[in-house]
Amino acid sequence: MKKTIFVLLSFLSICLAPAFAKAQQKVSVTFKFVTINTISGYDHVSKLLVYCDDDKIGESSQKLQSVANSITVKVPKGNHTVKAELWALYKGTWEVRTLANNYSFDFEYTKTGNWKVNNTIDLTFDINDEVVNVTEKIPVTSDDDEEVAESNTKSKGSYATELAKINKFLKTFDDGYYGYLEIIDGYLYDRFKSGKYSKSEIKYLGTAYEDTYKRKVVIPCTSSKECVYSTYTDSYHKTVTFSQSTDFNTSELITLLNNLLDAYKGVKSSKGNDNDDREENAKSRQKTVKTTKPPPPPPVEEPASGIGFKKGDKIKIVDIYSYDKHYDTKSKYIGKTGTIITIDYDDWDESYFGKVKLSTGETVEFNDFLPELVKGAKGN
Structure with a gap:
């Protein structure tokens, strides 16, 4: 019996030794x-x-x-x-x-x-x-x-310089509203000053471009899916957005964002074709935008009625393209599709879609969504 137990233990030790080692x-x-x-x-x-x-x-x-x-x-x-x-x-x-x-x-x-x-x-x-x-x-x-290796085994030093540059820019941009960016496991996080954040999978992010002259820069999702999640709205969107109510150097921000994305993705830029391709891609995206967003605003000297809406008109939010700091998700006026709001402005400003009064009596400006006039509900 003892001999049998000894043989069994010896057999097990031989079999398990490689695993333990x-x-x-x-x-x-x-x-x-x-x-x-x-x-x-x-x-x-x-x-x-x-x-x-x-x-x-x-x-x-x-x-x-x-x-x-x-x-x-x-x-x-x-x-x-x-x-x-x-x-x-x-x-x-x-x-x-x-x-x-x-x-x-x-x-x-x-x-x-x-x-x-x-x-x-x-x-x-x-x-x-x-x-x-x-x-x-x-x-x-x-x-x-291989895919994990491509996104995760990069030394942080390979893109950290570009990340530091854009975070330095964001410290003063829009009074620090956008907080700072960081990259974790292939995702780009925007840690807002408020404590909220947005999260985007980098492999689905395209090239940054100017969406509104001197006022807004966006990074679109390359696929048809909504790749940007925001804790502000607890929903997904099609762009990462950076905007403020005063003019700023959009070219500088575009360069910083694209350099960061290129550095992370391992894209080697050249002075020739790379810039041409980027410009062409941006034009292509803007053509797509024109089919899904409201038409560009008319010159300032034209009356607001020239755009098809005027003060007092009731419009419905058909689609929201990206989170914007002017959305108040706690109110019923802005923040989700299907909401009907009343236009409360006289003059068109190309950096906004308009203004609206909240239930608190506060008037806020907002933009970046697709509006639709509610028929039979016009105001004055």
């Missing part, structure tokens, strides 16, 4: 990090926290951010997501250095891939350029899913 295989990953261009008086005591699949696997020693530091962690072999975050001691409390915590950019590194061999990753957090410069001794890639 594989489960215990790990690689060493060393993170070397430093913060450069530190402003005098802001040299925080810092540390790097490292996670694997959201589980903390290491924490570095504490040093001033301007002093080079390092930490070595063990990462299981295979496909995993490794994240490194820089934390700072601020007024006696440790906090992660992210845009959400009012730092100038996200002091972090994230990589999803197949961790096969020992590696060294250098992280240089640049205060001036607001970017994380990443150097991997051996690039980490994924063998299992």
